[in-house]
Amino acid sequence: MGERVGFIGLGIMGRPMARNLLAAGFPLTVHSRGAGPVDELVAEGATRGEDPAGVAASSDVVITMLPDTSDVEAVLLGPGGVLEGAQPGSIVIDMSSIDPAPTRAMHAALAARDVAMLDAPVSGGEKGAIDGALSIMVGGDEAVLARVRPILEALGTTIVHVGPSGSGQVCKACNQLVVAATIEAVAEALLLAERSGVDGARVREALLGGFAGSKILEVHGQRMLDDGFDPGFRIRLHRKDARIVEEAAAATRTPIPSFSIVAEQLQKAVDAGDGDRDHAALFAELVREARSAT
Amino acid sequence: MGERVGFIGLGIMGRPMARNLLAAGFPLTVHSRGAGPVDELVAEGATRGEDPAGVAASSDVVITMLPDTSDVEAVLLGPGGVLEGAQPGSIVIDMSSIDPAPTRAMHAALAARDVAMLDAPVSGGEKGAIDGALSIMVGGDEAVLARVRPILEALGTTIVHVGPSGSGQVCKACNQLVVAATIEAVAEALLLAERSGVDGARVREALLGGFAGSKILEVHGQRMLDDGFDPGFRIRLHRKDARIVEEAAAATRTPIPSFSIVAEQLQKAVDAGDGDRDHAALFAELVREARSAT
Numbered sequence A, B: 001m002g003e004r005v006g007f008i009g010l011g012i013m014g015r016p017m018a019r020n021l022l023a024a025g026f027p028l029t030v031h032s033r034g035a036g037p038v039d040e041l042v043a044e045g046a047t048r049g050e051d052p053a054g055v056a057a058s059s060d061v062v063i064t065m066l067p068d069t070s071d072v073e074a075v076l077l078g079p080g081g082v083l084e085g086a087q088p089g090s091i092v093i094d095m096s097s098i099d100p101a102p103t104r105a106m107h108a109a110l111a112a113r114d115v116a117m118l119d120a121p122v123s124g125g126e127k128g129a130i131d132g133a134l135s136i137m138v139g140g141d142e143a144v145l146a147r148v149r150p151i152l153e154a155l156g157t158t159i160v161h162v163g164p165s166g167s168g169q170v171c172k173a174c175n176q177l178v179v180a181a182t183i184e185a186v187a188e189a190l191l192l193a194e195r196s197g198v199d200g201a202r203v204r205e206a207l208l209g210g211f212a213g214s215k216i217l218e219v220h221g222q223r224m225l226d227d228g229f230d231p232g233f234r235i236r237l238h239r240k241d242a243r244i245v246e247e248a249a250a251a252t253r254t255p256i257p258s259f260s261i262v263a264e265q266l267q268k269a270v271d272a273g274d275g276d277r278d279h280a281a282l283f284a285e286l287v288r289e290a291r292s293a294t
Helices: A014-023 A035-043 A052-057 A069-077 A100-111 A125-131 A142-153 A167-195 A200-208 A215-226 A235-251 A257-274 A279-293 B014-023 B035-043 B052-057 B069-077 B100-111 B125-131 B142-153 B167-195 B200-208 B215-226 B235-251 B257-274 B279-293
Strands: A005-008 A028-031 A061-064 A091-094 A116-119 A134-139 A156-163 B005-008 B028-031 B061-064 B091-094 B116-119 B134-139 B156-163
Touching (some): A005 A052, A028 A035, A052 A061, A100 A167, A125 A134, A156 B200, A167 A200, A167 A279, A167 B200, A200 B156, B028 B035, B061 B142, B069 B091, B069 B100, B116 B167, B134 B167, B167 B279
Parallel strands (some): B061 B091
Antiparallel strands (some): B116 B134
């Protein structure tokens, strides 16, 4: 348990994750764009890192939890970045949700300087982060995963090694594809019921036990019936993840005909001002379209 | 249990259903287009009905299990049809999967002659029919359902009253919408994984426990990984049901943007000769498209 851990990116997800590492007893150096979250973590026992290079210089394992691909590239490879400070034999775990292809490129750039990298995006949201109950999808070398497993176990309850570098991000993209497409399908079905004069609650109940049954029908279907769209997972974040899906599909020439439409629906919802509502509000987007059509 | 039951339509689903009614002790009169299935049921104890009117004349409750809307209209309202022979106070249960709007019209036409009607489409497939374990989604008057419940209990294990006439068919349409859209989403995700060099089995496993988890990911996802597309539920039947969804959506001006694409994929799969494979073969359709694009 002696590994010194660095944590870069103290946002909604990163903050509780860093806190769980402190609670698990890991010596922790933190850095983030905003001073507030850093001050908070320092008050709780972490050490301040002046920049990513500084964090790397005093850590055996550096975790990044950042909004987008370009952020991870800047923090790892940019001036004052992790690569400038990282010691040979150290490990970077990128837990952000970003593009698989640039992930593989960063993996290679770090490997050339004897720094290992895992991609380890998560699902489970803010609640999972707070509870240390995230699902973690890991791409990269299995021996590297074995070494950092005790660290990841402080953050999540399910840790799946998916495959080589980039596989964790591909898996996360698949997850976000299925989740958004299922939400859209449930929304279309419940709206069809409602507009046919049929009680959506009865339909949800009748469908739950059969082949139409899913976690989404259960949870997000209920949100649609309740008109309860507080996040949860924000539509604008799912729109960002949809872009990753689209880029991964384009890069591999994979047809995603139905998801392309779902991505458009996410974009329309953002454009309509629903970006900060839960992704179940894809239902509200359909309702708007139905109203403007009649 | 003294109700005399008529059964019209001894296809793949109707035959085992009629058999279960005989086994439950209901006096049964049967009719079907083909003589073979009628002979079979008569050998097992049923009475032959010369035409739908004849079946109705000797039954308190008439069940129809037919391929499409026009078949049900012909059998109920056409020459020699159920309405010609039905006694006032008798009940028609249409267990076919057909359009909600014509269902309501037939309900009204029968009601004018004091014949009640329930729409009671099922899910569970041939296996559910054989096992008497269908899920039955019922539209129509609740008191009528109460009277025929012992009959339906010989056919299914889950009997949900959804709402007034047509509601059962709306519910079935919602079911078929969600099932096909989820299959397509899982197919797109697993193909994206595969074409990204990632093991689809690991992705399925990683996704099953979270929000992407569904019965479809579990069952049909596995079929995709195994390339095992024996039906199951045939694509051409799902294409038929998709048309019902599209007509119900058009009639109620309900936007179904993602399902419209899924319906196209079903059609393409039928056009490619996959109509008699399981609907999980939407995956095979995507594979074809990926190949022809590269």
